[in-house]
Amino acid sequence: MSNFKIGDQVTVRSATTLFHTRTQAYTRGHTGVIVEDRPSWIIPEDEAFEIIDNGREEPFWVVRFQQKELWPDYTGFDGDTLESEFSERWLEPANEGSS
């Protein structure tokens, strides 16, 4: 089951930095658009502790950010972008405020 689809505007949650999240600090609180889906797999929070058999599986999404949205002082050009992947728990629909 999945809460998102390609084309959705999403914001990366500003959740805990404890444990192994693989969600970079520089993306948190930033909004981008989902451009690809990835197969479900065990989230890093469980996999890092070898919780494999009962690990929580989630869909992952590739989010494309505008560089100027990520970095207010970005020195490149307007069209430049950055992509990275997030498990579903790290994303929320854009414009709903951060959790």
Next chain:
Amino acid sequence: MSTHEHAPIQVSDKVSEFEVLELALRELAIEKGLFSADDHRRFMEWAESRSPAAGSRLVAKAWLDPDFKERLLEDGTEASKEVGIDWMDPTGEGTPSDYTFFYVLEDTPTVHNVIVCTLCSCYPRPMLGMSPEWYRTPSYRRRMVRRPREVLAEFGLHLPPDVELRVHDSNQKSRFMVMPMRPDGTDGWSEEELAAIVTRDTMIGVALPEPGRTTNVRPPAAGS
């Protein structure tokens, strides 16, 4: 008296936490009989001898064969087998902490791709071999996401403003490789000739392939 006209090479004997951890674990594994010191040495020798040649062939093949290119962009992991690379080897599912999926990023006249791993050093090793040392430095990792045009300029690559520079931060299970555009002046070239100009750096995205630029010929000295 030495004929060497330079300062003695200083090898730092500082050992990082991770090096200590790796050594301790390795010694335990050897004592326990999980593998021998020679097994470990052979594995390292093999791992460090892998080269970007498979990636070069992959790109050259895709430039020449539109059907292959389509398959490659659709399912990179599967299409890799056509150049002899099985990403699932040896576990059948990838290793839990490492890659699982392989995607090829196609450059176009309006999009230029470049790869980085800000978390550590994720790199498409089965396809490109070991990553260059600079790829693993904090300087490349933190600056490639934040000031990518400046970093590319340091590599001598200046992209026009109307080209979207797309940075891929490989933070999860996917591994990426760039498929650069086939340059002009290569009409009628064989797969082998094309593969020779698809160097490691062009597949990371910090350089563009060009006729006459290969890694088997020493570049001219500065100023010549």
